[in-house]
Amino acid sequence: MRLPVPSEISLGEDNFRRWQQQAKALLNNALLLPAADPALIAAATRINPQDKTSSEQWRLQLWQPLDLYLYKPVTLRQDAVNAVILLHDHGAEFRIGKDKWLPPGLSDQPELVSQWQQKYFDGVAIAELLRAQGYLVLLADAPGFGARGPLQYSEQQQLAANLQAQGLSLAGLMAREDEAAAAFLARQPGVNGIAAVGFSMGGFRAWQLAALSADVDAAVSVGWFNSLRFLREPDNNFSRGQTAFYLIHPGLYRQLDLTDIAALSAPKPLLFLHGTEDPLMPLHQVELAFKRIQLRYRQCGASGPMLRVAKGQGHRFGQSLQQQMLQWLADLQLPVAGCNN
16 A cells, blocks of 8 residues: 655745744654753763773663764864764665774774775775874664674564554664763763764764754764665555664654755754665665755755765765865865754
């Protein structure tokens, strides 16, 4: 049975700020968890207080312990955005999460990390790429990945079912943890502004976090943006079960399309990076979805998001897109908060 698509539902488009306020309330309610208490963020404890290396590990005592990893530059840059929260992909590889971004030598599975980076990042450790440019980088494992797993592929549904039995959702837990991580990063000395950067599922997490968190000022999404209509087609992301539970908020998509959720970020700068040969997110469908978020940004009276494409590239975050990310971050000028209408 074909389900209705909420792409034409209006929440008051004559006044974008009113629509944005209503839609943000829908998003927050759909997460089924409240935002983390700021006191818990402030009470984060450092796990390796005597370690003098560039890495620090911190623990937040949230609904379950969440370990955060700060990857620190030699000298913190002083631009409008000088901190990045890196949000890892899914890829059906649960043995590593945050390590997908880090130099292989910092992982206890260096060969697996190296293989992953060769396959998806042209052999580049993107956390190190950003650190070398002076960014403070924050990383964490999503539920079920790395030190918080590893799950087997078939166990995702079991995890989601157990959370639902408690009135929670896997997608909501991951979103609230990302929000808490951003709040922690915003408290670090010298941080001027934060960009969320993610690949594949992490790309979804990046623009979702920009919509959700007041601490995130911009987002770069690589290889994950589309409309609900496309994703609900047979064999696409939202019709498969398993992995879909990381992405689906109960009831929310009856009222908001994914393009609407991304548009809740307005007027924050957003950069979408895609390959022309991406089989998971076909460029034609991405471009159709991108037009909808452009419309929302115009209703806000804000400069639109940007879409950049790498010719011949598949579902990857290769060096050409990495360089576009670096240039975009370096050039960022943050807008005055709020929309014009």
